[in-house]
Amino acid sequence: MLTLELQELIREQIAGAINAKQLPVELLExxxxxxxxxxxxxxQYGGLGYELSHGCRLLEELAYLDGGIGWTITLxxxxxxxxxxxxxxxxxxxxxQRNVCWGGSGMATGTxxxxxxxxxxNGSWKYGTGAPHLTHFTLNAVIIENGKQILDEQxxxxxxxxxxxxxxxxxHDDWDTFGLECTASHSFSTINLKVANNQSxxxxxxxxxxxxxxxxxxxxxxxxxxxAVNYMGMARRFLDLFEKQLFVKSNVPGxxxxxxxxxxxxxxxxxxxxxxYSDRLYTLMNDSWGKGVPPDEVLVxxxxxxxxxxxxIKTLVIKLFPYTGxxxxxxxxxxxxxxxxxxxxxxxALLNRKPLKS
Numbered sequence: 093m094l095t096l097e098l099q100e101l102i103r104e105q106i107a108g109a110i111n112a113k114q115l116p117v118e119l120l121e122x123x124x125x126x127x128x129x130x131x132x133x134x135x136q137y138g139g140l141g142y143e144l145s146h147g148c149r150l151l152e153e154l155a156y157l158d159g160g161i162g163w164t165i166t167l168x169x170x171x172x173x174x175x176x177x178x179x180x181x182x183x184x185x186x187x188x189q190r191n192v193c194w195g196g197s198g199m200a201t202g203t204x205x206x207x208x209x210x211x212x213x214n215g216s217w218k219y220g221t222g223a224p225h226l227t228h229f230t231l232n233a234v235i236i237e238n239g240k241q242i243l244d245e246q247x248x249x250x251x252x253x254x255x256x257x258x259x260x261x262x263x264h265d266d267w268d269t270f271g272l273e274c275t276a277s278h279s280f281s282t283i284n285l286k287v288a289n290n291q292s293x294x295x296x297x298x299x300x301x302x303x304x305x306x307x308x309x310x311x312x313x314x315x316x317x318x319x320a321v322n323y324m325g326m327a328r329r330f331l332d333l334f335e336k337q338l339f340v341k342s343n344v345p346g347x348x349x350x351x352x353x354x355x356x357x358x359x360x361x362x363x364x365x366x367x368x369y370s371d372r373l374y375t376l377m378n379d380s381w382g383k384g385v386p387p388d389e390v391l392v393x394x395x396x397x398x399x400x401x402x403x404x405i406k407t408l409v410i411k412l413f414p415y416t417g418x419x420x421x422x423x424x425x426x427x428x429x430x431x432x433x434x435x436x437x438x439x440x441a442l443l444n445r446k447p448l449k450s
Contacts, residue, residue: 093150098122099157106158109274110429113267114224115164120191128154128165129193132173134302137187139175144306144314145377148321155325159433160274162325166318167221167275171195171230173314174255176302177293183301186228195222196230200251202282204233206242210288211235213254216264216281223263223278228255231282252292260285271432297385305382313391315442317377320398323443324370326434327405328363333427334412335359337419355415362408369401402443409434 094102105119115123123129131147133139142150147169155162171194175183186192202215217231235242235250242250264279293299295311306314338355341347376394380386409431419425438444 094153094157098126102154102157102161106161107424109158109160113273114276115161115222115274119161120225123165124191129168129172130187131165131169132306133175133187134304136302137175137184139172139187141304141306143381144309144317145374145381148317148374148377151318152321152325155322156329159322159326159329159430159437160272162322163272163433163437164222164275166322167277168193168195168226170315170318173306174230174253174293174295176300176304176307177253177295178255178301179290180301182290189227191225192227193222193225194228194230194255195226196220196255196280198232200232200234200249202231202233203236204252204254204292206235206237207286210286211252211254211292213256213282213285213287216279218279219267219277220263220280221275221277223267223280224276226258228257229261229280230255231280252294254287254292256282256285256287256291260287269436271429271434271436308383308385309380310391312442313386313394316394316398317373319437319440319442320373320401323402323405323434323437324366326430326437327366327409330409330412330427330430330434331359331363331366333430334416337416337427341417351415355412358412362412365404365408366401369397369404372397373401402438405434406438 101122102119105116108116109119127140128150130139131142131150133141135141140147151162151166154165172187172192174194175187197217197219199217201217202213204211204213213231213233215231215233220226220229230253232251232253235252244250261280261282264281267276267278297308297310300307335356338352338359342349342352373394376390376397380390413420413431416427420427420431422428
C-alpha cells in the first residue's frame with residue numbers, strides 16, 4: 093500500500109524521530125498529506141473512512157517500516173475515530189481541519205463534576221501518545237455531583253469520555269522509554285477545567301452518531317485488531333533483519349553451520365506461524381464487515397487470535413534475540429531498535445492481559 097518513494101521518505105525520518113523523541117515536522121507533513129490520522133474518520137468529515145481490514149493492512153506496513161511511527165499513527169488515528177461518537181456538526185467542524193489529531197488515555201484517573209451546563213474536569217492521565225502534536229486530548233473520568241460519586245445501573249462508578257483542546261491541559265514531559273521513543277506518550281493533567289456538555293461522549297453502539305460499519309464493532313475489538321497488526325508488522329521486520337544477520341554471520345570463518353541451518357529453519361517456521369495468525373485475523377475482519385454488530389462468537393475469536401499473536405511473537409523474539417550477536421545489543425542497529433519497540437509496545441494493557449502461569 094506504500095509506494096517505494098513514500099517508504100524511503102519515511103525511512104529518512106526514523107533516526108531523527110528517535111533522537112528527538114517525537115515525530116519531526118517533516119514526518120508529520122507526510123502524515124497530514126496522506127491523511128493517515130484520519131484513517132477511520134468518516135468521509136463526510138473529511139476522513140478516509142477505511143474498512144477495518146484495509147486500514148489495518150496500512151498500519152501493519154507502517155509498523156514494518158518503523159514501530160514507533162506505526163504505533164503513533166495507530167493510536168492517534170484510533171482516537172480520531174471518536175469522531176463517530178460526537179455531535180455531527182461539531183465533528184465536521186473539528187475533523188475537516190487538516191492537522192487535527194486526537195490522543196489521550198483510556199484510564200479513568202480523573203473526575204468530572206456534573207454542572208447544569210457542563211462538567212468540571214480534574215485529574216492526571218498517563219500515556220497521551222503524540223502529545224507534542226495533538227490538537228485535542230481525550231480522557232476518561234468518573235462522574236460526581238454535589239460531591240458524591242454517581243453510580244450506573246449496575247452499581248458501578250459512572251464514567252464518561254471527554255475531549256479537550258490542547259491549550260486546556262498541562263503536558264508533563266515524562267515519556268522516557270527504551271523503545272517507541274518518538275511516540276512522545278507524555279502524561280497530561282487538568283485543574284478545574286470547565287467543559288461543555290458536547291465535549292462528553294461514550295464509545296457505545298447506541299451512542300454512535302454515524303451509521304457506518306466501523307462503528308458496529310466494540311471499541312475494544314477495534315483496538316485489539318489495530319494493535320495486533322502493529323505487533324505483526326514489527327515482528328516481520330525483526331525476522332527479516334535476523335535472517336539478514338544470519339547471512340552475514342554465515343560468511344564468517346568458524347560459523348556453526350549446523351546451528352545456522354537450525355536458525356534459518358526456525359525463522360521460516362515463525363514466518364509461517366505469523367502468516368497463519370494474520371490470515372485468520374484478516375479473515376475475521378473481512379467476514380464480519382458490513383453485517384451489523386458482530387456476534388459474540390466472532391468477538392471472542394478476534395480476542396483469542398490477537399492475544400495469541402502478541403504472546404507467541406514475544407516468545408519467538410525472546411528465543412531468537414540471543415543469536416543476534418553484538419549487533420542486537422547496539423542501540424543504533426535496526427534489529428535492536430525493533431526489539432526495543434516490540435517490548436515497549438508489549439506493556440500496553442491490552443497486549444498484556446494474560447496472567448503468568450505458576
